[in-house]
Amino acid sequence: MELTGIGKTYATGVEALRDVTHAFPAGKLSTLLGPSGCGKTTLLKIIGGLIPATAGEVRVKGKRVDGPGAERAFVFQDFALLPWATVLRNVAFGLELRGVPGEERLEIARKFIGEVGLAGFEASYPHQLSGGMRQRVGLARALAVDADIILMDEPFSSVDEQTRRKFQEDLLDLLRHRRKTVIFVTHSIEEAAYLSDQIVLLSARPGTVSQIIQPNVNRGSKSPDEIRRDKNYLDAVDDIWHVLKRYLG
Amino acid sequence: MRLFGKRIPIGASLLVWCAVWELAGRVGVSSIFPPLSRVVAAGMTILPTEKFHLAVEISLRSFALGMAMAICVGITLGILLARVETLGRILGTWVNVFVSAPISALVPVLMGVLGIGETTVVATVFLFAVFVIILDTEVGIRKADRSLIEMARAFGARNYQVYTKVLVWSALPEMLAGIRLAAIRGVKGVVIGQLLISIIGVGELFELYSKHFLMEEFWALVILVFAFAFLVSESIAYLERRVEYYASAR
Numbered sequence: 144m145e146l147t148g149i150g151k152t153y154a155t156g157v158e159a160l161r162d163v164t165h166a167f168p169a170g171k172l173s174t175l176l177g178p179s180g181c182g183k184t185t186l187l188k189i190i191g192g193l194i195p196a197t198a199g200e201v202r203v204k205g206k207r208v209d210g211p212g213a214e215r216a217f218v219f220q221d222f223a224l225l226p227w228a229t230v231l232r233n234v235a236f237g238l239e240l241r242g243v244p245g246e247e248r249l250e251i252a253r254k255f256i257g258e259v260g261l262a263g264f265e266a267s268y269p270h271q272l273s274g275g276m277r278q279r280v281g282l283a284r285a286l287a288v289d290a291d292i293i294l295m296d297e298p299f300s301s302v303d304e305q306t307r308r309k310f311q312e313d314l315l316d317l318l319r320h321r322r323k324t325v326i327f328v329t330h331s332i333e334e335a336a337y338l339s340d341q342i343v344l345l346s347a348r349p350g351t352v353s354q355i356i357q358p359n360v361n362r363g364s365k366s367p368d369e370i371r372r373d374k375n376y377l378d379a380v381d382d383i384w385h386v387l388k389r390y391l392g
Numbered sequence: 393m394r395l396f397g398k399r400i401p402i403g404a405s406l407l408v409w410c411a412v413w414e415l416a417g418r419v420g421v422s423s424i425f426p427p428l429s430r431v432v433a434a435g436m437t438i439l440p441t442e443k444f445h446l447a448v449e450i451s452l453r454s455f456a457l458g459m460a461m462a463i464c465v466g467i468t469l470g471i472l473l474a475r476v477e478t479l480g481r482i483l484g485t486w487v488n489v490f491v492s493a494p495i496s497a498l499v500p501v502l503m504g505v506l507g508i509g510e511t512t513v514v515a516t517v518f519l520f521a522v523f524v525i526i527l528d529t530e531v532g533i534r535k536a537d538r539s540l541i542e543m544a545r546a547f548g549a550r551n552y553q554v555y556t557k558v559l560v561w562s563a564l565p566e567m568l569a570g571i572r573l574a575a576i577r578g579v580k581g582v583v584i585g586q587l588l589i590s591i592i593g594v595g596e597l598f599e600l601y602s603k604h605f606l607m608e609e610f611w612a613l614v615i616l617v618f619a620f621a622f623l624v625s626e627s628i629a630y631l632e633r634r635v636e637y638y639a640s641a642r
């Protein structure tokens with residue numbers, strides 16, 4: 144997944160992004176981190192094909208894309224679940240839009256509901272679930288369409304801290320055996336350092352790639368708490384902070 | 393209703409009013425108000441008559457046809473008004489004007505164009521009902537969560553799927569509220585349409601009874617029409633509450 148010279152100027156005249164060029168490594172988790180309003184959401188929506196860029200191009204596996212596609216799936220900050228549909232139907236919604244026949248898509252949906260830890264809630268409605276559970280539904284929906292690329296816009300930002308940590312661990316677990324390319328937007332330095340293989344730091348508006356940090360945390364054999372005490376993890380947090388400090392005040 | 397600080401169940405308050413009516417009738421306040429018991433008795437004699445069945449059949453048919461057209465046209469136009477900006481600007485104000493306009497004034501014009509018959513009544517029902525459906529559908533669609541639309545697009549929804557899978561469902565509570573109000577207006581439409589034409593349906597009966605001063609039959613018919621309107625609106629309200637429940641997290 145490559146971006147070349149992406150620029151975005153909104154109709155209002157706001158220049159959100161300028162000349163963003165970056166190649167996201169396949170099968171890795173990359174975070175987009177940057178000051179508030181620097182265009183992270185804008186960039187993610189351009190990658191997802193939800194809004195057009197005003198300059199540059201997005202290539203997926205070498206092919207130029209200019210709209211949503213089956214190889215990319217989205218997880219939304221506000222969950223974006225259908226309030227009138229059950230968890231089961233929500234998770235199957237991406238497949239429903241693609242015309243996958245009923246029983247087959249429900250089967251797939253049930254499998255992923257189990258994987259994100261929501262077994263037993265298939266028949267619940269979103270308003271009966273907590274924020275953390277709703278986002279698990281959002282995640283299951285994105286996994287169910289079996290896209291190679293998963294785009295997540297601050298997925299844990301409306302979830303409390305404890306739930307968030309558990310969720311981060313579960314996310315790493317879920318991704319461990321799948322070769323997914325994940326692009327993850329966050330505000331949290333710790334979250335970025337904890338989850339990422341690669342952190343793309345954006346400058347203040349108009350956003351452009353300012354630095355790339357690779358935490359090199361060896362997650363393979365370590366428990367979450369060990370990772371949070373890992374030297375490379377702590378160094379990454381420090382590095383990010385030093386870059387971001389420049390954009391404050 | 394409250395009396396001496398106590399809540400009275402709706403059934404009881406209805407009973408009180410029935411009693412008041414009965415007494416007023418017996419005392420003879422006005423020849424327009426016969427006692428309720430005689431009205432009910434008159435109703436019983438009307439119910440089995442051929443003439444009444446015919447009137448009901450014609451009226452229900454006009455109501456159903458007019459409402460069906462109003463629902464189809466109203467929802468379609470409401471969606472278009474909400475989604476096509478120029479259309480919304482051009483037609484929006486007109487819909488607002490017509491929602492509150494005295495549509496009955498148009499019936500004589502309709503009569504001139506469509507003739508004196510069922511078609512005019514259907515058209516009257518349609519005009520009485522359609523605007524409030526347009527308005528409420530438009531509001532519902534506009535209120536639809538933008539991020540749901542974005543989500544559907546992100547998961548590859550085609551244009552029509554955004555409508556059939558997201559927008560329509562998301563606007564369902566408002567659409568049903570509009571249809572309920574429209575149904576009440578539609579009942580008025582049937583009666584007014586038929587009254588002005590005065591040769592078919594329930595309107596003909598109303599005309600007949602009032603001309604011959606058959607007040608008992610007249611009031612019996614009024615009660616029946618009221619009951620019908622109430623029943624229709626309550627059944628839609630029931631649907632509304634169920635939908636509201638599912639959509640409560642919007």
Ligand SMILES: Nc1ncnc2c1ncn2[C@@H]1O[C@H](COP(=O)(O)OP(=O)(O)OP(=O)(O)O)[C@@H](O)[C@H]1O
Nearest residue numbers: 153154155157159178179180181182183184185186
């Ligand atoms: N639809 C829009 N029309 C006009 N301007 C917009 C629109 N969406 C975003 N912007 C502007 O573009 C800039 C970047 O917005 P964006 O939401 O991408 O930032 P962000 O990095 O995601 O911010 P945050 O960290 O607060 O989520 C902001 O200044 C915002 O005001």
Ligand SMILES: [Mg+2]
Nearest residue numbers: 183184185297
């Ligand atoms: Mg954002």
